[in-house]
Amino acid sequence: MAMTEQRVSYTLDSTLDTVDSAEEKATRIATDLGFGDDEVMQISMAVREGAVNAVLHGNAYASDKKITLAFERTDQALVITIRDQGKGMDLSKIPNPLAPENLLKTSGRGIFLMRSFMDVVEIRPSKTGTELKLIKHVHGPTAGGKEASQ
Amino acid sequence: MTMKVGTRQVDGVSIVDCNGRITLGEGSVILRDTVRDLLSKGNKKILLNLAEVNYIDSSGIGELVSAFTTTKNQGGELKLLKLTKKVNDLLQITKLYTVFDVKDDEATAVKAFK
Numbered sequence: 007m008a009m010t011e012q013r014v015s016y017t018l019d020s021t022l023d024t025v026d027s028a029e030e031k032a033t034r035i036a037t038d039l040g041f042g043d044d045e046v047m048q049i050s051m052a053v054r055e056g057a058v059n060a061v062l063h064g065n066a067y068a069s070d071k072k073i074t075l076a077f078e079r080t081d082q083a084l085v086i087t088i089r090d091q092g093k094g095m096d097l098s099k100i101p102n103p104l105a106p107e108n109l110l111k112t113s114g115r116g117i118f119l120m121r122s123f124m125d126v127v128e129i130r131p132s133k134t135g136t137e138l139k140l141i142k143h144v145h146g147p148t149a150g151g152k153e154a155s156q
Numbered sequence: 157m158t159m160k161v162g163t164r165q166v167d168g169v170s171i172v173d174c175n176g177r178i179t180l181g182e183g184s185v186i187l188r189d190t191v192r193d194l195l196s197k198g199n200k201k202i203l204l205n206l207a208e209v210n211y212i213d214s215s216g217i218g219e220l221v222s223a224f225t226t227t228k229n230q231g232g233e234l235k236l237l238k239l240t241k242k243v244n245d246l247l248q249i250t251k252l253y254t255v256f257d258v259k260d261d262e263a264t265a266v267k268a269f270k
């Protein structure tokens with residue numbers, strides 16, 4: 007673990023334990039930063055989904071590939087970055103899980119849930135891995151309701 | 157917290173009481189195995205009681221969909237009982253609330269099976 011005053015980062019194995027660990031870290035950090043219960047749940051769930059994608063679809067459980075997870079607190083937001091070392095992903099092939107023909111599919115909802123729960127979701131695929139950035143804005147003196155600043 | 161399930165029979169309906177998290181890994185596998193076991197034994201009326209499920213991820217949602225379609229493809233019915241707010245919200249935003257038959261009362265749910 008590397009840590010500065012505003013930023014903490016972790017290098018994690020490509021395992022299911024990493025998914026649980028990432029979620030737990032997100033829950034703890036979001037809680038410590040003063041986000042409300044609902045927002046903490048949203049942040050932790052988005053991080054879990056991001057970690058699942060990195061471990062399963064990015065690194066494909068490869069023992070020689072790592073996941074980098076970083077949390078950064080700025081004045082206005084919690085910025086979470088998840089990087090894998092996979093082959094990258096084709097964003098154009100991600101189906102809309104709300105389309106009638108996709109409703110009964112058993113997968114493909116992870117990115118949709120991240121976008122539902124976070125204020126900003128950026129996905130940057132490359133041939134050496136995918137970088138996912140999740141941003142949750144801080145509302146007011148402490149993190150509060152999402153509606154407050156919209 | 158791992159997922160625990162208990163199965164009981166009420167008027168020909170198999171009620172699966174789920175407790176814990178339905179997430180990638182053990183939670184999803186336990187649910188999948190439970191539903192498949194019921195179907196293999198001819199129990200085709202399945203009511204998933206999710207009253208004690210406070211967390212579900214996209215893999216868990218996928219497992220619910222899989223259980224629903226697997227049961228339906230075998231001529232059975234699968235319904236959901238007593239969703240927590242978090243699970244209810246997730247089914248709403250994924251539009252799956254329109255797919256599942258969701259009940260709040262066990263007796264009503266049991267009677268609703270054909």
